[in-house]
Amino acid sequence: MESSSEESTELSKKQDNTKDSNGDVGNKKTKVKFTVTPVAETYHDAHDELPCDETTILQFENELKGQVPDTSDTLTHNSITALLSSKFRDIQRRLKQYGIEAPKFRKRLVSKWESLNYDICENVLYIKNRDQYRSKRWVTFGWLSKWMIMLGIGLLTALLAAAIHGIVEEIAHIKFKYLSDYFDQCAKDDCLYLPVFMWMGMNLVITCLASILVTFLQQKAAGSGLLSFKCFVAKSGGVVLSILGGLFCGKEGPMAHSGGIIAAGLGKGRIRFCKGKGISLYDGFRNDHEIRDFVAGGAAAGVSAAFGAPVGGTLFSLEEAASFWNQDLTWRVFFGAMVSTFATNFLLGAFHGHATELSAPGLVRFNVFDNDLKFDLIEIPVFVVMAVVGGLLGASFVVLNYKLTVFRQRFIRKKWLKVIEAGVVAMVSALLAFILMVGVDDCTATKPFGNTTVTARMHCKPGQHHGLSNLFLNTPEGCLKALLHDPYESHSAASLAVFTVVLYFLSVWTYGLSVSSGVFIPSLATGAAWGRLVGMGVVDMLPGLTHLSGDFGKYALIGAASQIGGNLRTTISLTVIIVECTGDISFGLPIMIVLMISKWVGDFITTGLYDMNIEVMGIPIIPFEAPPLVDDIRARFVFPDFQLRFVLFIFVEFVTFVQISS
Numbered sequence: 001m002e003s004s005s006e007e008s009t010e011l012s013k014k015q016d017n018t019k020d021s022n023g024d025v026g027n028k029k030t031k032v033k034f035t036v037t038p039v040a041e042t043y044h045d046a047h048d049e050l051p052c053d054e055t056t057i058l059q060f061e062n063e064l065k066g067q068v069p070d071t072s073d074t075l076t077h078n079s080i081t082a083l084l085s086s087k088f089r090d091i092q093r094r095l096k097q098y099g100i101e102a103p104k105f106r107k108r109l110v111s112k113w114e115s116l117n118y119d120i121c122e123n124v125l126y127i128k129n130r131d132q133y134r135s136k137r138w139v140t141f142g143w144l145s146k147w148m149i150m151l152g153i154g155l156l157t158a159l160l161a162a163a164i165h166g167i168v169e170e171i172a173h174i175k176f177k178y179l180s181d182y183f184d185q186c187a188k189d190d191c192l193y194l195p196v197f198m199w200m201g202m203n204l205v206i207t208c209l210a211s212i213l214v215t216f217l218q219q220k221a222a223g224s225g226l227l228s229f230k231c232f233v234a235k236s237g238g239v240v241l242s243i244l245g246g247l248f249c250g251k252e253g254p255m256a257h258s259g260g261i262i263a264a265g266l267g268k269g270r271i272r273f274c275k276g277k278g279i280s281l282y283d284g285f286r287n288d289h290e291i292r293d294f295v296a297g298g299a300a301a302g303v304s305a306a307f308g309a310p311v312g313g314t315l316f317s318l319e320e321a322a323s324f325w326n327q328d329l330t331w332r333v334f335f336g337a338m339v340s341t342f343a344t345n346f347l348l349g350a351f352h353g354h355a356t357e358l359s360a361p362g363l364v365r366f367n368v369f370d371n372d373l374k375f376d377l378i379e380i381p382v383f384v385v386m387a388v389v390g391g392l393l394g395a396s397f398v399v400l401n402y403k404l405t406v407f408r409q410r411f412i413r414k415k416w417l418k419v420i421e422a423g424v425v426a427m428v429s430a431l432l433a434f435i436l437m438v439g440v441d442d443c444t445a446t447k448p449f450g451n452t453t454v455t456a457r458m459h460c461k462p463g464q465h466h467g468l469s470n471l472f473l474n475t476p477e478g479c480l481k482a483l484l485h486d487p488y489e490s491h492s493a494a495s496l497a498v499f500t501v502v503l504y505f506l507s508v509w510t511y512g513l514s515v516s517s518g519v520f521i522p523s524l525a526t527g528a529a530w531g532r533l534v535g536m537g538v539v540d541m542l543p544g545l546t547h548l549s550g551d552f553g554k555y556a557l558i559g560a561a562s563q564i565g566g567n568l569r570t571t572i573s574l575t576v577i578i579v580e581c582t583g584d585i586s587f588g589l590p591i592m593i594v595l596m597i598s599k600w601v602g603d604f605i606t607t608g609l610y611d612m613n614i615e616v617m618g619i620p621i622i623p624f625e626a627p628p629l630v631d632d633i634r635a636r637f638v639f640p641d642f643q644l645r646f647v648l649f650i651f652v653e654f655v656t657f658v659q660i661s662s
Contacts (some may be wrong), residue, residue, distance in 0.1 A: 031098050118290040118324050126287070146285075149294065150332050154301045154339030155270045156266070158260045160236060161305035161340075162347035163574050164251055168475060175202065175244065176473040183437075183456040183469075196434040198247075200427040207245030207426035210515045211419040213238045238516030246426045246502065248508050248525070250476055253518025255302035256321070259340075261657045263298025268289045274622060287320045296322040297333045301340035303577070306520075308345065310337040311576030320610070335389030363403045372588035373554050380590065386534060386555070387594035390527060391601025393504070394566015398606045405616050408512060420512035425509055431504050432470040442467035442495040467491045468499060476521040483528035484556050493536055500529040511609075519609065523564040531559015557582065561591050565598035 120126065182195040213234045239254040268286050285291065299321040304313030313333045320324055349357055375383075412421055443460035444467050456469035467490050471479045482490075491499075507522035536557025561578055567569070575592045579585055604606065607615070614621055 003217060004219040014269065021257045035393030046178075047345050049599070056246065084539065095245075098244075102512045110661060114498065120287050120289045142243035146332060147335065149285075150297050150336040151292065151486055152266050153259065153263045153298050154304075154336040155343050157255070157301040158305050158340045158347060160258055160262070161302075161344050164236060164240055164255075165348060166351050167240050168251070171244055171392055172475050180456045180469070180473055183458060185397050187456075187458055188636075192434075192438065194431040196431065198323070198436065198591045199430040203426035203430045204423045206241050206247075207247060207515065208242030208419055209423035210238045210245055210247075211513070213241065214325040214516055215415045215418050215514045217307055227386040232258060232265075235261070235516050239518075242515045244519045244556055245515075247513070248429065248476055248506050248522050249515075249517030250521030251509055251517070251518060252303065252306035252520040254516050255306045255518075256299045256316070257302070259298035259300070259302025259305070260295045260321075261298070263294040263296075263301070264291055265504055267294035267315055271519075274322065288295060292322075293332070294327050295323075297336040298328065300333045300337040303342045303599075304337035306345045307577050309577045309580035310341045312573055312580050313337040313340075313523055316570075316573035335516070347457075353383050366522075368472065373557070373582060375587065375590055380593070382538065382555075383558050383590050383594055384597060386531065386558050387565070387597035388593065389530075390559070390562025390566040390600050392566070393526075393563060393607075394569075394602045395605035397504070398602070398609050398612050401511055401609065402612050404508065405512050405613070409616070422513045422515050425513060426646045427512075429506055433468075434497075434597065436498060436502065437466055437468050437472060440468060440492075440495045440498055442492050468495050471499060476525060478530060480521060480525045480560075482552050483525060483532055483558075488539065488552065493533060494498055496529055496533045496536070500533065502525060503529060512613075519567065520564065527560035527563025529559070531562070534559060556585065557587075558590060558594055562594045562598045565595040566602045567609050569602055569611070571595045571599055 005433075075550035175601040179195055179199055182198065183192065186192045186195055205271055217230055218235045235254050235258050239249075240252045242249050243251065267290055286292070296317045302308045302313070303316045305314070311334075314337050317333055317337075318330075322329075372539070407420075437456065437458055443464045445464045446636050455465040456473060457464065458464055458466040458469065467486075469483055470486070470490070473483065503522070503526050507519070507526055510517065510522065511519050532553070532555060535552035538555060539552045550567075557578070561574070564574060568574070571592070575588065575595055578586045606612065
């Protein structure tokens with residue numbers, strides 16, 4: 001190729017003279033010129049960071065040279081573009097075929113995300129500090145300190161869990177009791193519009209406060225959840241306000257995040273209130289290697305305090321929270337989880353007036369079923385079908401929430417809009433609950449499970465109450481327990497069907513708001529609602545089978561497991577958590593089966609809810625396993641911004657020349 005500036009100028013002048021009447025040179029003879037620096041500089045100017053080095057660019061150019069003829073041959077500009085476009089389309093087709101196509105909407109991976117190192121960084125400061133403490137006494141002290149810090153993590157996490165539970169239960173009882181009495185009074189006086197406006201107003205004010213905490217104080221506390229005191233306040237205070245504000249969410253996910261914040265603070269021995277300011281208690285273990293392990297223990301302690309499941313909390317940390325694990329860490333994490341469970345049990349017992357009984361090991365307990373959770377082998381196919389339904393519903397949940405998340409990131413960007421959206425969801429939740437309580441005939445004289453002081457009579461006859469009022473005028477945990485344990489006659493099939501649909505879409509809308517909330521309880525309650533509906537159908541069609549195999553409430557439990565498995569796609573930890581919550585190991589096999597099948601069905605359609613959010617946020621997390629059939633796919637082909645980079649190659653790499661006939 002000719003490369004001198006004089007020749008290029010001369011050719012350019014001749015190119016201008018050979019243009020047609022329209023000024024188009026698309027059909028003129030062209031040659032290809034490959035360069036490196038302009039591409040790197042152009043991409044750097046457009047993105048402020050270069051995802052590939054010159055070696056990668058040269059490899060790409062060599063591939064193009066293998067498909068484009070040498071300088072002795074000539075091609076039209078259109079033919080070159082068509083050739084390269086065909087290559088790009090082939091890459092897209094292969095990526096889609098292999099199931100590793102990059103998401104259509106995904107933030108570019110940015111440098112603000114940073115992980116904790118796996119190993120200790122042996123810099124000058126570390127070596128200097130290590131040399132000062134080289135003795136057997138200090139080694140023993142360091143080993144003992146790790147266990148003491150894990151003990152403190154478990155105790156403080158339990159204290160936080162008990163405080164959140166006590167505040168929510170007391171204030172929620174006052175709120176719902178007042179609304180229940182107001183509804184009953186207005187049902188007689190024909191003024192039902194007054195309590196519903198009161199309900200919507202209360203939800204609006206409380207939920208807006210919860211959203212303000214997250215949006216303006218610490219945005220990293222949104223959802224289920226940096227490790228700072230501000231984030232801790234926003235997370236723990238926000239989840240209380242979210243539940244009291246009428247949002248159908250749980251406090252289990254935020255408890256895992258709060259446990260991680262407590263662990264990071266205790267491990268470092270420093271509490272950071274704001275940027276550059278804080279309290280330093282002791283030197284602690286201020287390196288990534290130790291802090292990462294403590295945070296894993298804090299997440300396990302949070303889950304254990306929420307469900308009263310120390311083994312499940314440990315497995316949750318292994319399956320979802322930790323990216324590095326060893327045998328010594330297993331013992332310490334399990335120790336912290338067990339301490340958290342025991343301390344929560346003691347504190348909740350003291351809150352209910354029987355501290356020595358230790359009968360409330362977690363914030364969420366499925367309680368003991370009236371009949372043992374037995375099952376017949378004939379019921380296994382029914383459970384499998386329910387698992388498939390749970391996987392399909394979970395996949396649709398992920399897709400709908402993905403679309404909603406994209407909409408929020410594009411149009412609800414201002415902080416005040418996020419607060420308004422949270423308030424609107426809270427008001428709509430109250431309005432839909434009122435419409436169902438008025439429009440659905442669910443009157444029953446059957447005594448509901450648990451707390452019977454908060455049930456509205458509505459338009460029912462004396463001695464009856466409205467079944468749906470026991471679900472809506474209750475905390476999310478209370479609603480879940482009612483669905484699992486209410487007698488057969490407590491709810492009609494029509495009311496359960498409508499409740500399932502409304503709760504499903506409210507859960508989709510609620511997850512992702514700028515509030516502190518969790519998705520465990522909404523998923524379990526939604527699955528329990530349609531699972532209870534399936535159980536009622538089995539009771540009606542196969543009464544003999546149900547009589548032999550136990551209480552129909554087990555179908556609500558299977559539905560709950562199927563739904564949460566389809567949403568979250570975790571298997572081992574969820575199986576153990578549900579078994580520990582029910583206290584019946586004999587039902588572990590069907591729970592494991594439905595969780596595995598719902599995960600497989602959901603994975604066939606979409607990724608899990610957590611993985612979807614990771615992709616949308618652009619967090620650079622590499623999965624444990626690579627997709628199948630990708631051994632010949634290069635990394636640059638799966639970059640989310642690959643198409644833009646490919647276009648830059650086309651426009652920067654080619655210089656048009658006009659061939660001069662002799």
